[in-house]
Amino acid sequence: MNYDRFYTCDLVNGEGIRVTLFVTGCLHACEGCYNRSTWDRKAGTPFTADVRERILDACATHDGLSLSGGDPLHPHNRGEILALCRAFKQRYPDKDIWLWTGYRFEDVAELDILGLVDVVIDGKYEQDKPSSEPWRGSANQRLIRLPRA
Template identity: 75%
Template sequence: MNYDRYYTCDVVNGEGLRVTLFVTGCAHACPGCYNRATWDRRAGQPFTEDVREQILDLCANHDGLSLSGGDPLLPANREAIADLCRRFKQRYPAKDIWLWTGYLHEEVQHLELLRDVDVLIDGPYLQDQPSTKPWQGSENQRVIHLASGRSS
């Protein structure tokens, strides 16, 4: 897996103070996407063990970890994302993980890695359905609290 960048002090991508990782690779190619530079999974830098540990260490003084892109659930990204989520939850069981994907929850709900994700924002970005709701780029996207099954 490759990544484009990560933010060490983010208050936009989820509740509270967060570390946000932007991975590369997205098969959805949504028209109007604000993060088009992350579509090519070969772009960016390799997500190494050192980078993973830096991100995990940064989370110590934050409320949680947010995963965006690109698409963290692109099949080529799933193994590394699963590993990151598992390690995060082992180290910080009381903190949460938010994950944005262009896939619908119904398409990916079988993925074991989602057991470690607390909030899933699903669905492709639709530029003709802009949203003013927090964390959603377009009205079709849902904020799904996986532990409770609640969505908004």
């Protein structure tokens, strides 16, 4: 997996103060996407164990981790995203993970990753359906809070 960038102090991508990772790789190619540079999964920088540790360490004093892109659920990204989510939840069981994906929740609900994620914003960005709802780019996108056992 490659990533485009990460922010260690983000107030925009989820509730509270967050660490946000933007991965590369997206199959949706939404017209009007503001992160078009993240579509190519080979773009960006390799996501290494050192980068994962830097992200996890930064989460210590923050409210949670946000995963965006590109698409964290791009098939090429799923293994690394799952490993990151597992490591995060092991280290910070009381903190949350937010994930943005162009897939509809119903189409990816069975992925192990979603058993670790607390909030999913799903659906392709549709520029002709603007939204005034927080954390969503277009009105078709849903914010789904997943129940925890």
